[in-house]
Amino acid sequence: MTQADFVNIVMPFKDKVFRLAKRxxxxxxxxxxxxxxxxxxxxxxxxxxxxxxNVEAFxxxxxxxFCLDRLKSKQAQNLKIVHSNYQxxxxxxxxxxELNDSVDWVSxxxxxxxxxxxxxxxxxDIEQYEFEEIAEMLEMNQTAIRVALSRARKTIRxxxxxxxxxxxx
Amino acid sequence: xxLDSKHxxxxxxxxxxxxxxxxxxxxxxxxxxxxxxxxxxxxxKPMFQYFANTKQETFTKDxxxxxxxxxxxxxxxxVAAVIVIMFGxxxxxxxxxxxxxxxxxxxxxxxxxxAKEALNLLSxxxxxxxxxxxxxxxxxxxxxxxxxxxxxxxxxxxxxxxILKKPNKENKNK
Numbered sequence: 001m002t003q004a005d006f007v008n009i010v011m012p013f014k015d016k017v018f019r020l021a022k023r024x025x026x027x028x029x030x031x032x033x034x035x036x037x038x039x040x041x042x043x044x045x046x047x048x049x050x051x052x053x054n055v056e057a058f059x060x061x062x063x064x065x066f067c068l069d070r071l072k073s074k075q076a077q078n079l080k081i082v083h084s085n086y087q088x089x090x091x092x093x094x095x096x097x098e099l100n101d102s103v104d105w106v107s108x109x110x111x112x113x114x115x116x117x118x119x120x121x122x123x124x125d126i127e128q129y130e131f132e133e134i135a136e137m138l139e140m141n142q143t144a145i146r147v148a149l150s151r152a153r154k155t156i157r158x159x160x161x162x163x164x165x166x167x168x169x
Numbered sequence: 170x171x172l173d174s175k176h177x178x179x180x181x182x183x184x185x186x187x188x189x190x191x192x193x194x195x196x197x198x199x200x201x202x203x204x205x206x207x208x209x210x211x212x213x214k215p216m217f218q219y220f221a222n223t224k225q226e227t228f229t230k231d232x233x234x235x236x237x238x239x240x241x242x243x244x245x246x247x248v249a250a251v252i253v254i255m256f257g258x259x260x261x262x263x264x265x266x267x268x269x270x271x272x273x274x275x276x277x278x279x280x281x282x283x284a285k286e287a288l289n290l291l292s293x294x295x296x297x298x299x300x301x302x303x304x305x306x307x308x309x310x311x312x313x314x315x316x317x318x319x320x321x322x323x324x325x326x327x328x329x330x331x332i333l334k335k336p337n338k339e340n341k342n343k
Contacts, residue, residue, distance in 0.1 A: 004235050018228035032230045039232045102215035102223065125220050128191055136248035157185060161212040 001046050010039060010050065013056045017063045018128050023122045024067040026111065034070060038063055060137045062120055071115075102160065109159045112153075117152035120145055123152075174207045181213065 017038055022031035052058045055081065088129060110118060123134045124145075131142045138145070177200050183189045184197060200206065202215035273281065 006234065015227045019223060019226055032228065035234050036230060040234075042193070043232075043234050064172050098280050103219045106215050106219035107223075125194070126223050128194070130191060147188035148187075150185060153187065156216055157212070160216060 001049070006043060006046060006049075009055055010042065010059075013059060014039065016056075017059055019126065020060060020063050020119070021067050022061075023110070024064075024115065025070060028069070034063070034067055036065055054136070054146055055078055055093050057133060057137050060123070061139075063129055064138065070113065106156065106160065109156050112136060120148045121152045124149055174210065177207075177210065181210070 014035065018031055019036075021034040022028060022029075025031050025034060038059065041062065042055075047054055058111040110121065113121065117139065120134060123129045123137065126129075130143055134140075134145050135142050177197065180189060180193050182198055184194065197212070198217050198221065201210075201214050201219065206214060
């Protein structure tokens with residue numbers, strides 16, 4: 001396999017790997033490092049890639065495991081949680097600005113979710129994978145995934161409606 | 170396409186329960202991407218907007234992909250080694266059958282015969298030498314026998330002394 005072949009295989013999902021890593025590790029730098037590491041691992045095991053039916057699903061599983069390990073490891077103690085676009089929560093009159101604020105707010109709410117729910121929400125609502133695919137990636141059954149997803153969505157909805165009500169008045 | 174809010178509300182309920190299909194979720198995303206939405210559905214907007222924004226994020230860092238050239242070199246070295254070994258084995262088996270004296274040239278035959286005679290001579294002389302040495306061995310054994318006999322003699326003289334002494338003592342006591 002040449003580099004070009006590899007890049008062609010990896011291209012379609014490298015952003016997804018990165019976004020999942022960022023969802024879990026929060027900081028952009030950490031996520032970039034993780035993505036780099038995962039792509040290198042794939043490259044080093046390139047002979048095996050052809051054996052896997054679904055390289056993308058395999059990579060996502062790898063990303064999940066890698067990031068969770070990262071979080072557990074001692075390094076995680078030094079991990080900075082970076083809010084790259086943090087804004088002061090001043091009540092602004094302009095509606096657009098307010099909307100941006102609440103978009104930020106969504107990311108904060110998701111950050112507070114349990115890891116399992118974060119991963120599932122990321123895979124479903126952002127990457128738009130089928131439940132079947134998510135089940136394969138996480139080695140969970142579909143019902144459990146739906147339950148976790150439902151919980152995550154409800155949490156976000158509730159917290160958003162609260163801030164929405166208070167935010168305007 | 171404008172969807173009525175009742176339909177959206179139904180979808181949202183399903184959405185909250187995690188029961189929507191990807192198609193239905195796409196409908197929701199499309200709806201919330203509009204500028205004008207029902208006010209009571211407003212709280213959902215930032216959520217879908219956030220999802221859409223996040224999807225734009227891309228991984229831009231370069232990944233240095235190193236080709237494993239070294240391992241190829243080692244592979245070729247092993248191949249070369251195998252070839253050398255095979256060549257050696259091939260040569261070993263392919264060698265003409267061991268040479269006989271008939272196959273040699275006359276000069277070589279002459280040299281061979283001379284060497285053979287010389288060695289024969291050497292071995293006969295050597296055998297003579299060993300037979301002489303065996304004579305020495307015989308002498309040695311005879312000598313040992315003689316020594317044993319001498320011991321008998323000395324033993325005999327001891328007992329005779331004892332016998333001779335005793336009558337002396339008895340005489341004294343009387």
